[in-house]
Amino acid sequence: xxxxxxxxxxxxxxxxxxxxxxxxxxxxxxxxxxxxxxxxxxxxxxxxxxxxxxxxxxxxxxxxxxxxxxxxxxxxxxxxxxxxxxxxxxxxxxxxxxxxxxxxxxxxxxxx
Amino acid sequence: xxxxxxxxxxxxxxxxxxxxxxxxxxxxxxxxxxxxxxxxxxxxxxxxxxxxxxxxxxxxxxxxxxxxxxxxxxxxxxxxxxxxxxxxxxxxxxxxxxxxxxxxxxxxxxxxxx
Numbered sequence: 001x002x003x004x005x006x007x008x009x010x011x012x013x014x015x016x017x018x019x020x021x022x023x024x025x026x027x028x029x030x031x032x033x034x035x036x037x038x039x040x041x042x043x044x045x046x047x048x049x050x051x052x053x054x055x056x057x058x059x060x061x062x063x064x065x066x067x068x069x070x071x072x073x074x075x076x077x078x079x080x081x082x083x084x085x086x087x088x089x090x091x092x093x094x095x096x097x098x099x100x101x102x103x104x105x106x107x108x109x110x111x112x
Numbered sequence: 113x114x115x116x117x118x119x120x121x122x123x124x125x126x127x128x129x130x131x132x133x134x135x136x137x138x139x140x141x142x143x144x145x146x147x148x149x150x151x152x153x154x155x156x157x158x159x160x161x162x163x164x165x166x167x168x169x170x171x172x173x174x175x176x177x178x179x180x181x182x183x184x185x186x187x188x189x190x191x192x193x194x195x196x197x198x199x200x201x202x203x204x205x206x207x208x209x210x211x212x213x214x215x216x217x218x219x220x221x222x223x224x225x226x
Contacts, residue, residue: 035156042158042161043156043158045155088206098152098154098155099153100150100200100221101156101200101202101219103216105215
């Protein structure tokens with residue numbers, strides 16, 4: 001148990017659906033991250049939030065919309081996704097940006 | 113439940129010493145294996161990966177890792193470390209069938225003394 005909890009663990013959605021991924025950390029960290037893990041590819045950093053402010057958006061399409069209402073919660077809102085967006089989406093947190101990461105177990109997303 | 117363990121929480125070495133960081137996983141099927149590195153103040157970077165083929169994998173910056181299926185291990189090695197190798201090292205496992213959760217190890221902090 002890393003202290004970073006992601007829900008749901010699995011999600012299947014159609015291309016016209018709207019869904020959200022949730023991440024919660026109980027570690028008192030100030031930085032939170034969304035990563036994308038596609039099969040047989042390295043991790044891709046999507047978004048970074050530090051003290052609730054977005055500090056990095058790694059050229060992510062607008063169909064992915066992050067939200068960080070407070071330093072303990074991070075959401076990834078999904079809208080009109082494509083089948084190639086099917087992947088594992090990992091949340092991570094760290095005490096400060098650039099410090100050691102603590103990962104959640106991920107949400108396995110399938111877009112039909 | 114699938115898990116990834118890294119034997120050492122913190123390793124301290126002098127420059128030019130040899131390095132071996134242990135990684136073991138509990139999943140019994142076919143796996144894809146990764147080592148990532150996080151340098152101080154920086155984002156995660158891929159060091160090397162194993163999908164299939166030669167179990168001895170060469171990565172960047174002189175790192176290599178050996179997959180030993182019978183031991184469920186994927187240990188990271190470097191013959192001679194440098195001060196610039198000071199970082200956090202993460203082992204990660206993804207099942208080949210991709211139907212189960214991806215797991216990172218807890219990380220090993222490496223400190224190299226000049």
